[in-house]
Amino acid sequence: MRKSMKALSAAATSLLLLLGAPAVLAQDAPPPQTEQIEVTDSKLALYVQAATKITELRDQFQQKMAEADSPEQAQSLQEEASTEMIGAVESFGMTVEEYNQIAYALQSDPELRERLEKLQNS
Numbered sequence: 001m002r003k004s005m006k007a008l009s010a011a012a013t014s015l016l017l018l019l020g021a022p023a024v025l026a027q028d029a030p031p032p033q034t035e036q037i038e039v040t041d042s043k044l045a046l047y048v049q050a051a052t053k054i055t056e057l058r059d060q061f062q063q064k065m066a067e068a069d070s071p072e073q074a075q076s077l078q079e080e081a082s083t084e085m086i087g088a089v090e091s092f093g094m095t096v097e098e099y100n101q102i103a104y105a106l107q108s109d110p111e112l113r114e115r116l117e118k119l120q121n122s
Contacts (some may be wrong), residue, residue: 037101039112044119046092047102053088057081 039047061081068074089099105112 037105039102046094050089050092050099054085057084
């Protein structure tokens with residue numbers, strides 16, 4: 001159970017880092033809102049599926065990046081990973097913004113984390 005939460009957290013962080021870094025560098029972005037969002041069970045289930053796929057992609061691209069011959073190739077792989085992760089989220093009917101909102105909410109909302117764990121164990 002804890003391993004699953006760690007994997008989902010890592011997947012969320014991967015997507016946030018890949019997608020957030022360019023935006024932060026390009027402009028002074030406001031910090032993510034910490035207000036509570038309502039997450040339905042169906043949306044949470046989609047989040048779990050997307051996060052699982054992102055974990056797979058992250059692992060796949062980490063290996064490729066470790067074998068990159070140059071910084072340029074590594075950058076290209078990072079861009080490819082970002083594109084594929086966005087596609088993965090969208091393939092589950094979510095926007096990246098929705099995915100990130102749920103990821104942030106999971107970090108600060110114990111009740112939502114508990115719902116996630118129950119969903120994973122059912």
